[in-house]
Amino acid sequence: MNRLQKIAWYQLVVLTLWVAVIAAVAAAIYYKDLNPELLVLPLLFGVFIHFDRVFFPLRPGKIEYDERDAAIKQKAINIAYGIFYYAFVFGSLIAYLMLGPMNSVPTGVFVIMILGGAVLLRFAWSIAVIILYGINSKQKSDSDLIKV
Amino acid sequence: MNRMQKIAWSFVISTALGFVCSVIAVAILYFKVGFPRASAGLAFLAIAGLGGLSPLIFREDKGKVTFDERDAFIKKNAALAGFAGAFLFTCFACMIPFFVLGTKASISVRWLPQIWIGTFVTQFFFYSVAILVGYGRGGKENE
Secondary structure (H helix, E strand, C coil): HHHHHHHHHHHHHHHHHHHHHHHHHHHHHHHHCCCCCHHHHHHHHHHHHHHHHHCCCCCCCCCCCHHHHHHHHHHHHHHHHHHHHHHHHHHHHHHHHHHHHCCEEEHHHHHHHHHHHHHHHHHHHHHHHHHHHHCCCCCCHHHHHHCH | HHHHHHHHHHHHHHHHHHHHHHHHHHHHHHHHHHHHHHHHHHHHHHHHHHHHHHHCCCCCCCCCCCCHHHHHHHHHHHHHHHHHHHHHHHHHHHHHHHHHHHCCCEEEEHHHHHHHHHHHHHHHHHHHHHHCCCCCCCCHHCC
């Protein structure tokens, strides 16, 4: 497993845990009638997503990123943005069709939409990276070749 | 100038024209009839759609090599710029109502489709500008 795959797995695990914790806290707030501001606390843990470069740094003297990785990264970005855009379009259309043109939505929904979109973007990117490396799994990485 | 640049120019011009015309139309209609009827001026944004016809207008470049590594690199960077610009637009479009109108306010559901149409146009605008910037830096070596 190379560095980009490790980063993708890290992001996938952290995002899944983060969303699960937020959902659990939101459920507790709803059912136990707690202060809604408590939801800010699990949101702060989202900062851990950006720690991937800390846990998986580029090591000097070792080739950990080449043209193939760059191509996979680029393709994953394209896929992730495509998923984000279509999710946004379908979400908007469903809301429009369900509520009708005369209704309105709270401004907070827009913030949730963009935060959810950002999470979806990272989630889709991670899955796309894992799948794209999986499809080409017969091509061994440099580190695997050295072991052989 | 190659085909990609021509398409980019046509998209930038059509988008800019559509944006300027719609701003002028909305401003004039606002003083004449006020909102929400003034928002009909946004229909001028449809001019941006003319840019979508440019791949049909501009034919394939002549010559053996019409697309090389440098073109691919510029296209790749332009795609990234387009995504970043579109995401930034979506962020602003979603966050501004929250901070301007407040947490208790609500806005018409009609804004939702308008945001994603804006996102789509912004993506192509940033993509086109990034292509022009990418080739512009190359100076005379761009053909």
